[in-house]
Amino acid sequence: MHTGDTAKLLVQGVTKSYRDGRRTLDVLRPIDFTVNNGEFVTMIGPSGCGKSTLFNIIAGVDEPSAGQITLDGELGTIRAGKSGYMPQQPLLLPWRTVEENVMLGLDVRHVPRKQALAQAHELLKRFGLAEFARSYPATLSGGMRQRVALLRTVSFNASFLLLDEPFGALDALTRISLHMWLLDLWQSLHASVLFITHDVREAILLSDRIYVLSARPAQIVRIVEVDLPRPRRQEHLALEQSIKLEQELIALLMKEQAL
Numbered sequence: 001m002h003t004g005d006t007a008k009l010l011v012q013g014v015t016k017s018y019r020d021g022r023r024t025l026d027v028l029r030p031i032d033f034t035v036n037n038g039e040f041v042t043m044i045g046p047s048g049c050g051k052s053t054l055f056n057i058i059a060g061v062d063e064p065s066a067g068q069i070t071l072d073g074e075l076g077t078i079r080a081g082k083s084g085y086m087p088q089q090p091l092l093l094p095w096r097t098v099e100e101n102v103m104l105g106l107d108v109r110h111v112p113r114k115q116a117l118a119q120a121h122e123l124l125k126r127f128g129l130a131e132f133a134r135s136y137p138a139t140l141s142g143g144m145r146q147r148v149a150l151l152r153t154v155s156f157n158a159s160f161l162l163l164d165e166p167f168g169a170l171d172a173l174t175r176i177s178l179h180m181w182l183l184d185l186w187q188s189l190h191a192s193v194l195f196i197t198h199d200v201r202e203a204i205l206l207s208d209r210i211y212v213l214s215a216r217p218a219q220i221v222r223i224v225e226v227d228l229p230r231p232r233r234q235e236h237l238a239l240e241q242s243i244k245l246e247q248e249l250i251a252l253l254m255k256e257q258a259l
């Protein structure tokens with residue numbers, strides 16, 4: 001549903017510290033932010049600042065040291081299954097075909113095999129990968145593998161996607177085609193997306209809102225509402241307002257990186 005005014009995710013006062021013997025590593029200072037239903041929200045911040053840690057906490061893989069996370073209006077500690085989480089290094093299972101990899105989220109939810117296969121096929125067809133259904137991951141290009149990993153993420157949960165630098169390792173042209181592919185996926189599934197990148201242009205092109213994180217321990221240092229038309233097109237990056245925003249965000253991140 002594209003309601004737009006209700007929160008999909010509410011993060012309030014979340015902090016994280018890791019203890020290593022007698023030393024404590026502070027990774028997240030109190031973090032507050034919202035992802036509304038149907039929004040595309042991006043976190044951008046210097047490497048090592050705590051972005052993946054924050055995602056692990058939201059996905060329920062890790063626990064915060066303090067603070068609250070509300071998903072779909074439900075406050076709770078059981079968050080597994082309430083998001084589709086694509087970690088920074090998504091591993092496709094090499095012994096499974098593309099369709100069997102995409103089925104994984106359905107397998108985990110004990111959807112009967114026949115039905116799971118049909119659903120996986122539907123996804124593959126809808127998003128242009130039907131011809132690769134029986135291929136093995138090793139035979140695919142890097143861009144294709146990321147598409148398969150994204151559809152597998154959707155099979156875990158299609159309404160809320162947590163995507164941790166999904167395009168970080170791809171070449172520039174492949175990235176451009178995946179940006180458009182992801183925006184199409186997001187719009188046609190009416191999903192809410194929380195996205196991590198350290199690429200400023202990617203953040204501007206994709207997002208409704210950008211949260212800029214400081215160096216570790218991370219805190220939000222800037223909130224930007226991206227006022228560009230939808231559907232987005234590559235050319236929107238050439239608009240004066242985009243170029244200005246790009247320069248501003250780069251300056252902010254350079255300052256953080258230097259600290």
Ligand SMILES: Nc1ncnc2c1ncn2[C@@H]1O[C@H](COP(=O)(O)OP(=O)(O)O)[C@@H](O)[C@H]1O
Pocket residue numbers: 018025027045046047048049050051052053054216
């Ligand atoms: N399980 C853990 N135990 C101890 N330190 C961790 C753990 N996970 C992450 N860290 C530390 O937290 C910091 C932030 O890591 P991470 O969230 O991966 O950063 P980012 O994704 O922004 O690059 C790093 O210094 C990392 O070494």
Ligand SMILES: [Mg+2]
Pocket residue numbers: 051052053088164
């Ligand atoms: Mg990371």
